[in-house]
Amino acid sequence: MKEKNASRGPLLIKNVLVEGKPNDIFVDDTGTIAAIGEGIARTCREDAAISIDGNGDLALPGMVNTHTHAAMTLLRGFADDMPLQAWLSEKIWPLEAHLTGDDVYWGTKLACLEMIKSGTVAFNDMYFFMEDAARAVDEMGLCAMLSYGFIDLFSDEKREAECRATERLVAALSGMQNPRIRAAVGPHAVYTVSPHGLRWLSEFAMKEKIGIHVHLSETEKEVSDSVSQWNKRPVRILDECGILTPRTVAAHCCWLDREECALLARKGVHISHNPASNMKLATGRAMPYHWLREDGASVTLGTDGCASNNNLDLFEEMKTAALLQKHAWNSQTLLPATEALGMATSAGARALGFGKGILAVGEPAHIILVDSQAVCNTPLHNYASNLVYSCQGSAVKTTIVQGKVLMKDRVVTGEEAILESASHAAAALVKRAADNSG
Amino acid sequence: MKEKNASRGPLLIKNVLVEGKPNDIFVDDTGTIAAIGEGIARTCREDAAISIDGNGDLALPGMVNTHTHAAMTLLRGFADDMPLQAWLSEKIWPLEAHLTGDDVYWGTKLACLEMIKSGTVAFNDMYFFMEDAARAVDEMGLCAMLSYGFIDLFSDEKREAECRATERLVAALSGMQNPRIRAAVGPHAVYTVSPHGLRWLSEFAMKEKIGIHVHLSETEKEVSDSVSQWNKRPVRILDECGILTPRTVAAHCCWLDREECALLARKGVHISHNPASNMKLATGRAMPYHWLREDGASVTLGTDGCASNNNLDLFEEMKTAALLQKHAWNSQTLLPATEALGMATSAGARALGFGKGILAVGEPAHIILVDSQAVCNTPLHNYASNLVYSCQGSAVKTTIVQGKVLMKDRVVTGEEAILESASHAAAALVKRAADNSG
Structure with a gap:
């Protein structure tokens, strides 16, 4: 096409x-x-x-960013250095509650501009108002795999609404007939999506022949809560619900055990390593690259969103990955430069289906x-x-x-207008949230 | 002056x-x-x-880099991702054995160029051929504290030669009468300098009213070897030899215990945190910022040399520090942005004596x-x-x-000529070393 x-x-x-x-x-x-x-x-x-x-x-x-929430550039620097729960419930969620499609459009334009300026050609995005994100990607000329962040919070009613929202996005992206834009389903994580929801997404993705973008075992709490509640670790839940496929990108994967690494490799799942975000949010453990490498798993690189990084520079992320792996697993030779380059380029492109x-x-x-x-x-x-x-x-x-x-020579057409509009959108968003918080 | x-x-x-x-x-x-x-x-x-x-x-x-070996820009990317001992003995030391004063001049020019382009105004340098480094600093307009890397390997004869080399450098720098250039003594570390040497340096620095620049407790082996050999940890050896003063910058400090943090704070020693180098060389432990902060110690930021980082960008280093501390000590709130900025600016400037x-x-x-x-x-x-x-x-x-x-507007006068001459010097150095290795 x-x-x-x-x-x-x-x-x-x-x-x-x-x-x-x-x-x-x-x-x-x-x-x-x-x-x-x-x-x-x-x-x-x-x-x-x-x-x-x-x-x-x-x-x-070009570099490929396999896990981000592009529009969160609007939240860059809005809140940092806080305990995770307070950061989310007092800062990030209240702001996100006031997000509009226009905000997502400008946030994604800003993200695309930043990616173009730092050598990223394709990215994997999960967020809301994704038709607006698609419009931004279409205009900016990048490649992207776009998914609606599916969160049913174990409610049947909410699940039905999320299924329809997923169907609508996939139909809308398909209607764009832009080979640079691919659809995916976006099960947020095992602690926010019911097994019912996960199974529906797996079947829908298989029928539509599209990708799956999921958060996996980011924190120790995610794993221990899953074991307490279901007596199963998150990887097993995803596996039983059909989420682990060669079309799947699983982000974070900090708290994998030895057997889970082997299973993910066997299933052909692409892992997105997000070292800066994991360190900033103190997830407490680095993705076990040594095990995944031993098993021949596909390991790629992502920045996560700008609320938790706070930029989209994959060059910086390659270095952070190479440093963190050496530090965390006590090895001066783990994740050498050539492997970091491969994660950010060939492994990422294959994961998203944008060539080799x-x-x-x-x-x-x-x-x-x-x-x-x-x-x-x-x-x-x-x-x-x-x-x-x-x-x-x-x-x-x-x-x-x-x-x-x-x-060309660091000049991107329309840069100033994007910076100005994104700044205005961010300021207006903060003001709306503040006006409505009283 | x-x-x-x-x-x-x-x-x-x-x-x-x-x-x-x-x-x-x-x-x-x-x-x-x-x-x-x-x-x-x-x-x-x-x-x-x-x-x-x-x-x-x-x-x-401006940013202040409190620990580097500026001329090692010439070794940027020459060898990475190797086990520490092989990296040093097969790659770094053989190359350094062929270094000339001219190499150090061009390496330091390149380092100064890089620092100017990334917003660093002052740095703390320990290396060889430091008169040539001083010439480069003088020309480039930066502030620097320069020390000769004193290594006596516990030999009386070598110690005497190192004392004379130290005296010569201090006299030469003093003769330059350039207020941007300050002299320091540079005891390399407790495993390379005898207690005799350390005591001489302490007394000489006090007499000359100059700074002290030392590596301290970078690796676990440094600490355990020190305990095996002397039944004392490195901090105690430095303390007994008079090296711990308010004019001292101690680099790395990864393997400090609780009491050592308190002692360093009490003595007014400035700590140089070098997170990227420590992670790349897998020192296995992050400097205990939480303890040093509790004790009110002066904590500053350094990049280390370009063989182990591999750049001199203190903006990148601020982020790496803020991320590493959160990751290593499992805290989302440790080393917030304002403290990282203070480390890189005010704490660094005070440590080197270039204002507040x-x-x-x-x-x-x-x-x-x-x-x-x-x-x-x-x-x-x-x-x-x-x-x-x-x-x-x-x-x-x-x-x-x-x-x-x-x-001004990212233009540094003479940039192209420096890049070209430094490239030539680096290539010629590698060739000399290769020609002489057979």
């Missing part, structure tokens, strides 16, 4: 380093990498409508160019090490999604 | 936010803040030789301006939260040290 209204021609990217070696990249008018190699610019030059001189910069597959996340002929041209002359790349002993341990998203100069240039 | 050859006049910074409130800042021709307040631009305008329009950006005291690290009349004008229109500051619910949890050093637009503008 080709994208509607695609306004692009063939693209030639000259003079870039791919895995440390000089290359040119030619992208055809469907946004697919058609040729890649040293010196191919000579033969492809005349076919290209647009030509970019990479100046020896590093070309990489590599630079190769036949792959969608989701490409970023990272400044090889930046301080963070000086000296350039090892590109993977610099990208993970030294650089941040600000070193990305150019972001290309499906062959379309969304940022 | 005024700086030699200071080429600056009075400076007016208009229209900035200081702690969230609109202000102008007037800096006199000695580089001291002479006035600060809303609307003072009206009265000071005619006195200013240079005027900067802050456009509503956030003005902050606040924006106030009479203080040296070490000022940075952070882009209030950046994505990381949108929305701007809370400036401290955004600075710590959302922004990185790349959000700094302007860096001013002692009233001199070192970066």
Whole structure:
């Protein structure tokens, strides 16, 4: 399926380093990498409508954020450093109660802008008013898997309403016929969704051939409450309800035991590691990467929402992941730079179904160019090490999604208007919540 | 003491936010803040030789890096993700064995460039060829406390040579008569310096009225070896040798016990927290901030060298510190954003003796301006939260040290030449080491 209204021609990217070696990249008018190699610019030059001189910069597959709540950029910095329950019940939930579709639209526009500026090409989003989020994604040119956060709180009535809301979103996204936007179902977590609800979502997702996006074993309390109430750990509940599939992304996964890692690997579930959020909210345990790796599980990277991170920079997240794993599991060699890069690119792209996340002929041209002359790349002993341990998203100069240039030399069209509108939306939201709290 | 050859006049910074409130800042021709307040631009305008329009950006005291080995920028990404002993003995030490004064000069130039670009105005450096480092600092305009890394390996002969090297550096720095450059002594650690050496350094530092820069209790092995060999923990050894003073900066301090925290606080020692380095090298324990805070100790922030971080961005380090402390000590409220900012600014400046690290009349004008229109500051619910949890050093637009503008709108004079020369120096160093390893 080709994208509607695609306004692009063939693209030639000259003079870039791919895995440390000089290359040119030619992208055809469907946004697919058609040729890649040293010196191919000579033969492809005349076919290209647009030509970019990479100046020896590093070309990489774009980053993929496998767990976020994009519109929560509007809550960035609204409340931090509080005990979890007070933070949620006194700050986050009261504000979210006043969210409108317009807020979600502007919050998602701001999130997309931030992702484009830090080299992210695709993301996995779970929130509310997702038709408005889809509109923002459509306009901004990114790829996204979008799900409605399904929360039935074990009530039959609420469950029925959540099922209809899920159906409506999936129908609406399908109607957009935009190959950059994929639908998923979004069971929030085992402590907010009934087994009935989970089973319905599993069957609906299978029928619609769409993904599943779920929070899993983020806190110790989630696991112990689940054991007290159901005599089962969360992974087993999800398994019994059909939620563990190769189309599933499970976020956090801090409190997995050894057997659960093996089961998730066997089921082909994609794990989204969210180290910054887990540390900020003191979940008390790092995702057991060493076990998941041993079992050959698919481990990807996510930032979580901006209320608990508070940015969407996957370069920063790669470093945080590589540092946290070493610290938490007492190993200087765990999660080396090349593996962190793979989590943020190829593993993420496969998890969301947006190609293989590599630079190769036949792959969608989701490409970023990272400044090889930046301080963070000086000296350039090892590109993977610099990208993970030294650089941040600000070193990305150019972001290309499906062959379309969304940022060139750090300029994104319409940036100022988005910043202004998102600021206004955030301020108005806080005011509405305050006016209604008395 | 005024700086030699200071080429600056009075400076007016208009229209900035200081702690969230609109202000102008007037800096006199000695580089001291002479006035600060809303609307003072009206009265000071005619006195200013240079005027900067802050456009509503956030003005902050500059960041202070209290533990680094600046010239190790040349080793950025040279080796990572290895077991500690192999990393040191197979990679880092063989390369360092071929370091020249010129390498240290270019490595320090590169480090200063990186610090200016990420809003750091002062740093605490321990390394070799420190006269060359001082030349780089002098040229680049930053403030630094410089020490020669004293390592006698318990040999009398080596100790004498190290004493002379220390004396030579202190005399050379004193001869520069540059108030931005302060000398310190640099006892490397209790496992590399004899008690004789430590005592000599303590007495020499007291006589010269200069600082002390030491590594302390970084690894569990350092503590257990010390107990095995001397039946004393490292803090006690340093204390008995007179190293624990209010002029001392002790880096790392991961493996302090409860009583050691209290002693360090009582002695007025400044602790340098280095979270990224500690996590990357899997020291296995986070500095016990909760105890040090309880005792009222001075806790500051450092990046360590670029072989073990791998950048010098104190914004990133503030976030890493705030996240690590919450994770390690299982508290959502430990090390909130305002305290992280204080560690990186006021506590650091006091530790190195470069003012109080606040924006106030009479203080040296070490000022940075952070882009209030950046994505990381949108929305701007809370400036401290955004600075710590959302922004990185790349959000700094302007860096001013002692009233001199070192970066304006992200442009540092001479940047390209430094990047090129540092790259060449790094490549040549690796080649020399390789040629000599056969």
